[in-house]
Amino acid sequence: MxxxxxxxxxxxxxxxxxxxxxxxxxxxxxxxxxxxxxxxxxxxxxxxxxxxxxxxxxxxxxxxxxxxxxxxxxxxxxxxxxxxxxxxxxxxxxxxxxxxxxxxxxxxxxxxxxxxxxxxxxxxxxxxxxxxxxxALQHDWATALEIVDLFTGQALKSNRGDAAWKTFFRNISRQFAIMESIHLFDTLTPRQKFETYGEVILNNKSLIEACRDAKQSSEKLSVVDTLQAFAHGLKIVDERLSQVLVTGYALIEVNTKKKQVSVSIFSDDMNAEAEERYIQCEKTAAATDHLVVALVSTTAVGGLKEAYPNYFADSTDFVRHLLLINSLELPKGGGSIWSDFYRRLFRWREK
CATH class of the missing domain: 3.30.460.10 (Beta Polymerase, domain 2)
Incomplete structure (x- = not known):
């Protein structure tokens, strides 16, 4: 060590x-x-x-x-x-x-x-x-995978883990790539995103099948509910993280057993202390499977939670785009696509 x-x-x-x-x-x-x-x-x-x-x-x-x-x-x-x-x-x-x-x-x-x-x-x-x-969309995908790894004890990032989760993330990656192929997709409103994405999918038989695979893998794992549970079950010890203004390092400690995350801030003139504390925490974490520690920069624009959402179980943006996929009514389906889309989107926002 x-x-x-x-x-x-x-x-x-x-x-x-x-x-x-x-x-x-x-x-x-x-x-x-x-x-x-x-x-x-x-x-x-x-x-x-x-x-x-x-x-x-x-x-x-x-x-x-x-x-x-x-x-x-x-x-x-x-x-x-x-x-x-x-x-x-x-x-x-x-x-x-x-x-x-x-x-x-x-x-x-x-x-x-x-x-x-x-x-x-x-x-x-x-x-x-x-x-x-x-x-941003590629980062949302990577963040969601890291959250699942962190809170389920898998290693999907290293291509080791449950086959169903592997299939899910591969399928969703393909759908996100389709979204990003749409001109100015990131600037559209949620409704515009849904309309343009749906138009691309529904005009191509192979894309319809790929979307169906993504929907089925998402529903099989109850992904939206699972990610929501991770976020709501995690206790953040310091809620003032967005107000951190010092330049230096932040030591993030995640205890998946207690479902708790804590952050210690070290300014530039405390680098040696940050390194020593980090080593001590890593030695502790190496002896157990429910502790994760990381030493990250505090200079992130927008705050630590925006730059490192995986440690705070924040998959909000990922879920918003996942709902575009899950709510798309494919051929042979029934019901109103709009009512289902907005019902699920607003339910997530309210929670």
């Missing part, structure tokens, strides 16, 4: 450099961009070492990572284009280390764009830092 922690925190300076660069470029494309950064959790590092036989700690490229969440794919592509011009993302041979999971989604349905850059760390030694760029 001590060796791992030493190596992880040696990425801190490089991570800050990458994060500052990402902020400078992304804000020119989308002023409402949400940013997040983190040093990889102990549990995630160990799981990755075990999952890939040839993986070594020194070769792991995402020990430090930061993320930008933009409104839509057009802005994402603009941001990617500008980042790819930077020398930090080019190897000595001029190649760019990147993965386009939007054009080629992962097997589980994950979509996003990843870049690996080299940034100066301690003693000017270069460290690999991963930058993830996602649209």
């Amino acid at each position: 001590d060796v791992l922690s030493y190596w992880r925190f040696s990425h801190e300076k490089a991570l800050d450099s990458a994060f500052n660069l990402l902020q400078d470029i992304a804000r020119k494309k989308d002023k409402a961009t949400i940013f997040a950064k983190r040093l990889k959790r102990y549990a995630s590092i160990v799981a990755k070492l075990r999952r890939f036989e040839q993986m070594k700690l020194k070769n792991m490229q995402d020990i430090g990572g930061c993320r930008a969440i933009v409104a839509n794919e057009k802005k994402l592509r603009q941001l990617v284009r500008d980042l790819r011009k930077r020398s930090e993302f080019k190897t000595a041979q001029g190649k760019i280390r990147s993965k386009d999971y939007i054009k080629n989604p992962k097997d589980d349905g994950y979509r996003g764009y990843h870049l690996i850059g080299q940034f100066s760390g301690d003693n000017s030694e270069k460290k690999s830092i991963e930058i993830q760029i996602r649209t």
Whole structure:
């Protein structure tokens, strides 16, 4: 644990450099961009070492990572284009280390764009830092999957877990991709989203079948009710999180047994204390399966809960779009699509 922690925190300076660069470029494309950064959790590092036989700690490229969440794919592509011009993302041979999971989604349905850059760390030694760029809808999907992992004890993110949940997230990813293919979809009202999405689906037989699969997998798991239960059952110790103004780190501790999340704030001049507390908490978490800890940046635009909704079981935006799918009346069905759509949407908002 001590060796791992030493190596992880040696990425801190490089991570800050990458994060500052990402902020400078992304804000020119989308002023409402949400940013997040983190040093990889102990549990995630160990799981990755075990999952890939040839993986070594020194070769792991995402020990430090930061993320930008933009409104839509057009802005994402603009941001990617500008980042790819930077020398930090080019190897000595001029190649760019990147993965386009939007054009080629992962097997589980994950979509996003990843870049690996080299940034100066301690003693000017270069460290690999991963930058993830996602649209808001892609982030909603990833957040929902992480919430299910966190509160059910699965590892869907590592492609390990219940087959029914795997099927559900793959199916929903395909539907979200269809939504994002609609021009200016993110700017539409809920009713407009429903109409345009429904029009695309109902004009294509294969899309109708794909939508039916998504609806069935959602209903089989009672996903809306399940996610709602996670959110309502979680006690947040400090409700003033949106008022956090200091620059530094936040230590998030989630106890899935007690259904409780607590946050400790550390300003920039308390980094050493934050690191020490984080290591202590991780040692405790490593000995049990109901504690999850993460050390994240407090500089997130919009607050911690907006940048890291998974730790607070907040799947509100995911559910809103899931209801578009669940409420679409497909051929051979009956009843009013509008009455069912708004009944379920307003019921969720009221709760």
